[in-house]
Amino acid sequence: MPIAETLRTADIHVAPASVRLDAVGKSFGKAGQSVDVLTNISLEVAAGEVVVLLGPSGCGKSTLLRLIAGLETATVGSVTIDGHEVTGIDTRCGVVFQEPRLFPWKSIEDNVVVGARGARSSETVAALLAAVGLSGFEKHLPRQVSGGMAQRAALARGLAGFPGVLLLDEPFAALDALTRLTMQDLLLDVAQETGATVVLVTHDIDEALHLADRIVVLGERGQGIAEIVTVDHPRPRDRSHPGLAPLRDELLARFGIHP
Amino acid sequence: MKKVIQRVRDFKLGTTLMLVLLVGIWSIPTIGLLVTAFRTKDSAASSGWWEAIFAPLEQEWSLAAFETVLTRDDMFGSFVNTLVVAVPATVLPIMIAAFAAYAFTFIEFRGREIYFAVVVALMVVPLQAALVPVVRGLRAIKEATGISLIGSFPGAWLMHAAFALPLAIYILRNYMMTLPMALIEAARIDGASWYQIFWKLVMPMSVPALASFAIFQFLWVWNDYLIAFIFVDSKPVMTYRLLRLLGQYGDGWQDVAAGSFISLIVPLVVFFALQRFFVRGLTAGSVK
Ligand SMILES: Nc1ncnc2c1ncn2[C@@H]1O[C@H](COP(=O)(O)OP(=O)(O)O)[C@@H](O)[C@H]1O
Numbered sequence: 352m353p354i355a356e357t358l359r360t361a362d363i364h365v366a367p368a369s370v371r372l373d374a375v376g377k378s379f380g381k382a383g384q385s386v387d388v389l390t391n392i393s394l395e396v397a398a399g400e401v402v403v404l405l406g407p408s409g410c411g412k413s414t415l416l417r418l419i420a421g422l423e424t425a426t427v428g429s430v431t432i433d434g435h436e437v438t439g440i441d442t443r444c445g446v447v448f449q450e451p452r453l454f455p456w457k458s459i460e461d462n463v464v465v466g467a468r469g470a471r472s473s474e475t476v477a478a479l480l481a482a483v484g485l486s487g488f489e490k491h492l493p494r495q496v497s498g499g500m501a502q503r504a505a506l507a508r509g510l511a512g513f514p515g516v517l518l519l520d521e522p523f524a525a526l527d528a529l530t531r532l533t534m535q536d537l538l539l540d541v542a543q544e545t546g547a548t549v550v551l552v553t554h555d556i557d558e559a560l561h562l563a564d565r566i567v568v569l570g571e572r573g574q575g576i577a578e579i580v581t582v583d584h585p586r587p588r589d590r591s592h593p594g595l596a597p598l599r600d601e602l603l604a605r606f607g608i609h610p
Numbered sequence: 611m612k613k614v615i616q617r618v619r620d621f622k623l624g625t626t627l628m629l630v631l632l633v634g635i636w637s638i639p640t641i642g643l644l645v646t647a648f649r650t651k652d653s654a655a656s657s658g659w660w661e662a663i664f665a666p667l668e669q670e671w672s673l674a675a676f677e678t679v680l681t682r683d684d685m686f687g688s689f690v691n692t693l694v695v696a697v698p699a700t701v702l703p704i705m706i707a708a709f710a711a712y713a714f715t716f717i718e719f720r721g722r723e724i725y726f727a728v729v730v731a732l733m734v735v736p737l738q739a740a741l742v743p744v745v746r747g748l749r750a751i752k753e754a755t756g757i758s759l760i761g762s763f764p765g766a767w768l769m770h771a772a773f774a775l776p777l778a779i780y781i782l783r784n785y786m787m788t789l790p791m792a793l794i795e796a797a798r799i800d801g802a803s804w805y806q807i808f809w810k811l812v813m814p815m816s817v818p819a820l821a822s823f824a825i826f827q828f829l830w831v832w833n834d835y836l837i838a839f840i841f842v843d844s845k846p847v848m849t850y851r852l853l854r855l856l857g858q859y860g861d862g863w864q865d866v867a868a869g870s871f872i873s874l875i876v877p878l879v880v881f882f883a884l885q886r887f888f889v890r891g892l893t894a895g896s897v898k
Pocket residue numbers: 379380388407408409410411412413414415572
């Protein structure tokens with residue numbers, strides 16, 4: 352049974368949540384010799400919207416996600432989810448980290464159960480494991496599966512809590528090209544079915560074009576948002592749709608590649 | 611086969627000879643005790659134990675010494691007393707130190723560095739120096755409240771725990787600093803409370819450090835004489851008994867040897883059962 356149907360049967364809905372960043376800045380290091388990683392970031396993500404962050408490495412994409420999740424505190428400005436300011440670690444957010452971060456002594460399945468926060472049925476966990484292609488590996492320990500499988504397990508764990516805001520940091524980077532496409536569609540299915548707000552970081556322009564309602568392009572470290580591109584194509588999207596080509600060229604040009 | 615070749619290649623004559631020599635020197639007293647414990651009073655008095663090793667058939671061997679210390683000196687009762695002192699005196703400081711080290715490592719609160727510095731500084735206070743003031747304090751408490759900690763097992767537990775805490779907190783915190791913060795973050799995001807993170811993540815991951823400190827503390831308490839003598843003199847522990855046996859040379863060395871051997875059993879078992887933690891744990895967290 353496809354994941355969307357399982358979710359419909361299980362009647363899972365999340366409290367839709369908007370995310371708002373107000374002139375957010377973040378510096379690291381001691382006063383005097385601190386480095387401004389993010390400056391003057393203002394962004395509103397509507398409830399249920401999919402926003403993709405794109406930018407050169409080291410520009411602060413992960414830091415931005417951590418600020419929304421409450422894993423870091425903004426040096427200036429404020430982060431609000433659904434009108435409430437984020438002060439500490441915020442459990443309205445689910446995070447899929449850049450690394451799998453599975454608990455090494457727990458099985459793949461138990462790791463996903465941890466992400467489910469105890470509230471969800473075992474059917475949902477099983478459906479998620481099937482959806483990420485890990486049926487049959489439930490009882491394996493993280494070190495017994497490949498890097499890509501671990502990353503998919505981490506994705507399942509992030510999804511299993513059905514958080515209002517899903518934050519994903521290059522979640523598909525370690526996957527082979529084909530699996531990556533499947534996982535992208537899985538993410539869209541879950542987001543659509545549950546109404547979750549998604550903020551995703553990627554390096555892959557095609558991935559951004561396939562997933563995003565809006566693409567936020569960050570400049571070099573400390574330079575803030577360079578550009579916001581709206582991707583106004585109906586879903587499900589055809590990856591090779593000619594209408595996407597001008598956007599792709601525009602984005603490639605931003606990163607200095609001229610087709 | 612490969613392993614064997616590797617072993618042969620790694621073999622270093624000098625190192626091996628040195629190790630054998632050291633092990634030999636360190637084992638001599640223990641072997642002496644063991645041999646003496648099985649001799650009779652007369653033969654123990656008339657010849658050295660090494661002579662007995664070289665001429666085992668001309669000797670009289672017996673279990674009489676064990677029988678004597680177990681019946682006349684109630685070594686078994688003392689064995690139980692020592693156990694009753696040592697187990698809580700090991701568990702108690704480890705529990706408290708684990709909580710403290712956890713807070714010092716992962717929870718931010720005002721004055722954290724200062725508190726930690728004070729705790730570490732307390733390591734230099736020797737037990738012997740603090741003993742008299744502490745006993746006076748406990749007397750005062752008894753006069754004020756009627757609660758007597760002197761002459762009781764809980765008093766000994768508290769003393770051992772208190773003096774073990776600074777080192778325990780220090781070792782455990784150093785170890786916990788090396789635990790992967792990323793996993794703790796992930797658990798926090800998944801909604802785990804500080805309490806759950808402690809029990810489900812930090813404690814299981816700290817097993818090597820916990821185990822090595824447990825062995826260390828257990829052996830220390832097991833061999834302690836001073837605190838047991840002051841706090842539980844009415845329930846004599848084994849070290850206390852052995853000292854008294856030493857005073858009875860007239861009864862022969864074999865009794866002391868047998869008593870010592872009985873008191874050695876538990877440390878040996880503990881050490882061999884947990885030695886893999888001992889080697890790994892004490893160095894883990896201490897080297898960067
Ligand atoms: N905890 C931290 N302490 C100091 N510097 C940090 C910390 N986290 C990130 N940085 C710095 O912030 C910059 C952006 O990091 P990051 O957000 O991980 O970039 P990205 O995910 O876009 O590649 C980097 O230069 C990094 O060195």
